[in-house]
Amino acid sequence: MIHETVVTTLSKQGTAHVAPMGVRFDGNNIILMPFRPSLTYDNIIATRCAVVNFTTDVRVFAGCVTGRRDWPTLPAREVPCVRLAGALAHAELRLTRARDDPLRPTLTMQRVVDATHGAFTGFNRAQAAVIEGAVLVSRLHLLPREKIDAEIAYLKIAVDKTAGPAEHEAWQWLTDAIAAHYESDEPAHQRALS
Known part of the structure; x- marks a missing residue:
């Protein structure tokens, strides 16, 4: 695991x-x-x-x-x-x-x-969606656009339904990075989550 x-x-x-x-x-x-x-x-x-x-x-x-x-x-x-x-x-x-x-x-x-240092109260669905979105952003240069678009659209459902202000802010960073990647000739991020 x-x-x-x-x-x-x-x-x-x-x-x-x-x-x-x-x-x-x-x-x-x-x-x-x-x-x-x-x-x-x-x-x-x-x-x-x-x-x-x-x-x-x-x-x-x-x-x-x-x-x-x-x-x-x-x-x-x-x-x-x-x-x-x-x-x-x-x-x-x-x-x-x-x-x-x-x-x-x-x-x-x-x-x-x-x-x-603090109590873990569990993840909500938006938090899990942001983590999955971050993984996708780290792999923009590896995955076809159709896969990115389909997965982001699905993950957005959880963000729309369950996000608080921090998750909305994080989601915006991710969607901005995806848009910038597809607007440029150079990949926005060359490295995986490391």
Whole structure:
């Protein structure tokens, strides 16, 4: 099972990077498989740590794939990294094994700290739709327009019926990015969620 999270890392120079990423749980380990090229991958290899953030603020997911990566962070407790300030929970990780691959390396990360900062009240349908929309935006350069248009039209139903202000804002960012992509000759986003 893949869980949609937000991974935060730091460069060797101390620059924070925030990226949505699906992760797998394996006992006390979390498995990350970032696409290459990836600042997340580069930062983890350089610093040997990361933080997985659990949030219902889907603006972070939509924002990251539409060029809005500057989200408030706080220092992690045990690893030299940062966590999202608005995360409901986070797990601080240390790299224990890296399996190289030209497309998607596998990083096995050991949980060092698990912390809860707020109650998880569940996702509504609009939040799930925004996350799916963010995945589509990250793959605009890979998928045919007909598939993008059909899936966005379906996801919009949930947004129209159940979204609050944050979900509407995130959805607008996504639809603006899709429109910009199809209006230009260059893909709006060249990278997957990494």
